[in-house]
Amino acid sequence: MKYVVILGDGMADRPVPELGNKTPLQRAKKPNMDYLARNGEIGKVKTIPDGFSTGSDVANLSVLGYDPRLYHTGRSPLEAASMGINMGKSDMAFRCNLVNLSEDEPYENKRMIDYSSDEITTQESEQLIKEIDKHLGNDIIKYYPGISYRHCMIWKNSPEGFQLTPPHDITGRCISDYIPRGKDSELLLEMMKKSVDILKNHPVNIKRIERGLKPANSIWLWGQGRKPQLSSFYEKYSIKGSVISAVDLIKGIAACSGLKSIDVEGATGNIDTNYSGKAEAAIKELENGSDFVYIHIEAPDECGHRYEIDNKVKAIEMIDEFIIGPVLKHLSKYEDFKIMVLPDHATPLEIRTHSPEPVPYIIFQKTKAKDSGIQAYDEFNAEKTGIFIEEGHTLMDRFITKI
Numbered sequence: 001m002k003y004v005v006i007l008g009d010g011m012a013d014r015p016v017p018e019l020g021n022k023t024p025l026q027r028a029k030k031p032n033m034d035y036l037a038r039n040g041e042i043g044k045v046k047t048i049p050d051g052f053s054t055g056s057d058v059a060n061l062s063v064l065g066y067d068p069r070l071y072h073t074g075r076s077p078l079e080a081a082s083m084g085i086n087m088g089k090s091d092m093a094f095r096c097n098l099v100n101l102s103e104d105e106p107y108e109n110k111r112m113i114d115y116s117s118d119e120i121t122t123q124e125s126e127q128l129i130k131e132i133d134k135h136l137g138n139d140i141i142k143y144y145p146g147i148s149y150r151h152c153m154i155w156k157n158s159p160e161g162f163q164l165t166p167p168h169d170i171t172g173r174c175i176s177d178y179i180p181r182g183k184d185s186e187l188l189l190e191m192m193k194k195s196v197d198i199l200k201n202h203p204v205n206i207k208r209i210e211r212g213l214k215p216a217n218s219i220w221l222w223g224q225g226r227k228p229q230l231s232s233f234y235e236k237y238s239i240k241g242s243v244i245s246a247v248d249l250i251k252g253i254a255a256c257s258g259l260k261s262i263d264v265e266g267a268t269g270n271i272d273t274n275y276s277g278k279a280e281a282a283i284k285e286l287e288n289g290s291d292f293v294y295i296h297i298e299a300p301d302e303c304g305h306r307y308e309i310d311n312k313v314k315a316i317e318m319i320d321e322f323i324i325g326p327v328l329k330h331l332s333k334y335e336d337f338k339i340m341v342l343p344d345h346a347t348p349l350e351i352r353t354h355s356p357e358p359v360p361y362i363i364f365q366k367t368k369a370k371d372s373g374i375q376a377y378d379e380f381n382a383e384k385t386g387i388f389i390e391e392g393h394t395l396m397d398r399f400i401t402k403i
Helices: 031-039 056-063 076-082 122-136 186-200 203-210 233-237 248-257 275-287 299-305 309-331 379-384 392-402
Strands: 002-008 041-045 092-101 112-114 141-147 150-155 218-225 241-244 260-262 292-297 337-342 359-365
Touching: 002 056, 002 275, 002 309, 002 392, 031 309, 031 337, 031 359, 041 379, 056 248, 056 392, 076 092, 076 150, 076 218, 076 248, 092 122, 122 141, 122 186, 122 203, 186 218, 233 392, 241 248, 241 275, 248 260, 248 292, 260 275, 275 292, 275 309, 292 309, 299 309, 309 337, 337 392, 359 379, 359 392
Parallel strands: 002 292, 002 337, 241 260, 241 292
Antiparallel strands: 041 359, 092 112, 092 150, 092 218, 141 150, 337 359
16 A cells, blocks of 8 residues: 655635635646545544644644644754754754844834745855854854755753744734743844844845845744654554655654655745656655655745735646646556645635644545545535544544545
């Protein structure tokens, strides 16, 4: 038996006036998803337990079968694991975004213009993070370059109790209500303020301005947590697995759970990602002995954050045509297989951030295909079936052992 999960990050949404009050899933042309919905199980699943922030860290842990109430320590420690950073038990990892803030006001009165600094390139951001570490790093603080705008800071023997906000949640807002708070948060805010002068006249930013791009003019720290301890995916399900993603968070979950992480050339985490390359990598893993492949596509989420309506529809269509289509064709050669398609969470265009409502899922098994009575895959058709998985982390058990 082969098992494939195809996860469109943030793919679920709400009706959009510009789409005729349809969701992007309803508007998109997605014949493969619709085929699976007609012939499999379609329902809704709650991936965000009550009391948790609506993050991809929490949601993807749930989808992979790990109860966040037992295993979640924070987002950044998972990203740190993917980067090969060795954390001690008392260390704290922080996500460090390179952001673009408004320039004229005192720091606390600035506005969050762009949480990604115009999708700054990895090559550019590496230079900036190394400069940040040169000035702000020391025996207890260390900055590590990651991918694009996503980086990591480690605080050795860190205190706890910080109140930090994801920058993608506050686009366009004054940051005064969202700067670091809580015990011992002064150091975090001090570093964020100092980063402005460090980055202001850096050659990377000067060249970006000359090209009409937003400079990365501040760091933003959030997503903190201690070293995670996940049980082995193989020990849970007795199947060998691989993960395909452009995002350090997902690679980190793979590293911590013993799943093999596959890099794909041209996989960017954006609308221009290498969809076909991800499908080809998944097929290669299946051919080479992996029983389970988890394909994560970040593009719909990024489009939701950036209010790119047409691009979110396009991302869904690209996933359907260039990932699900080829993977389904390959899987058809096996005597039996299961495929699951779902988002991790909703990223509604109207709010430009994550939302905790249950998301639609499909589970299809070749030898147990059945008429679901549903003609298309979307949020409202999933609601009609009345199938609802309250505990999101049990969905993987349902996928692998029950359907």
